[in-house]
Amino acid sequence: DTGVSQNPRHKITKRGQNVTFRCDPISEHNRLYWYRQTLGQGPEFLTYFQNEAQLEKSRLLSDRFSAERPKGSFSTLEIQRTEQGDSAMYLCASSYLRGGSYEQYFGPGTRLTVT
Amino acid sequence: AQRVTQPEKLLSVFKGAPVELKCNYSYSGSPELFWYVQYSRQRLQLLLRHISRESIKGFTADLNKGETSFHLKKPFAQEEDSAMYYCALSGHQGTALIFGKGTTLSVSS
Numbered sequence: 001d002t003g004v005s006q007n008p009r010h011k012i013t014k015r016g017q018n019v020t021f022r023c024d025p026i027s028e029h030n031r032l033y034w035y036r037q038t039l040g041q042g043p044e045f046l047t048y049f050q051n052e053a054q055l056e057k058s059r060l061l062s063d064r065f066s067a068e069r070p071k072g073s074f075s076t077l078e079i080q081r082t083e084q085g086d087s088a089m090y091l092c093a094s095s096y097l098r099g100g101s102y103e104q105y106f107g108p109g110t111r112l113t114v115t
Numbered sequence: 116a117q118r119v120t121q122p123e124k125l126l127s128v129f130k131g132a133p134v135e136l137k138c139n140y141s142y143s144g145s146p147e148l149f150w151y152v153q154y155s156r157q158r159l160q161l162l163l164r165h166i167s168r169e170s171i172k173g174f175t176a177d178l179n180k181g182e183t184s185f186h187l188k189k190p191f192a193q194e195e196d197s198a199m200y201y202c203a204l205s206g207h208q209g210t211a212l213i214f215g216k217g218t219t220l221s222v223s224s
Contacts, residue, residue, distance in 0.1 A: 003158075045211035050209075102205070102209035103164065
């Protein structure tokens with residue numbers, strides 16, 4: 001499978017614990033995005049990278065959230081001191097320029113449950 | 116404010132009926148508009164981009180800047196079209212997508 005992959009697919013954690021998710025983009029894609037999706041809502045943007053540079057962060061992204069893409073390939077999203085409100089599906093996408101626009105390809109997501 | 120509105124949570128039609136999934140947007144500037152689809156137990160995938168003006172799986176969408184709309188249409192629905200559809204916009208090339216809340220399309224025979 002040459003698509004975007006995410007690990008783990010599911011994570012259950014207790015409130016207050018730290019969690020880290022990984023995203024492996026499609027290899028030739030230079031942009032990588034993180035989104036969060038809760039029930040009944042569309043995905044909400046969190047942050048994105050071009051190569052290893054973090055270009056934009058949403059105001060939704062509290063200080064407990066941090067993302068990295070150290071070598072411009074895979075990315076990690078860490079949530080410190082998790083809260084029940086962090087329970088959501090975390091989606092990763094990658095993109096490249098095609099035909100004048102960037103098409104974002106999504107991974108399967110990591111479902112986080114905070115108990 | 117930048118916003119995408121999909122007014123219908125659920126649209127139920129019979130096989131062979133026409134389908135129109137509505138999408139309105141609010142954006143100061145010239146956004147790029149997209150439709151994404153999520154079939155049951157599958158990941159989100161791109162269906163259409165306004166910039167390419169193509170027809171995918173019989174679906175088309177026309178950007179109406181005057182009405183700030185990007186409705187998705189198909190003349191004859193098929194059962195395999197049943198899925199969740201999201202309209203999304205991007206402010207300028209390659210930046211974050213802003214999604215609507217989605218519309219579930221249910222096609223029955």
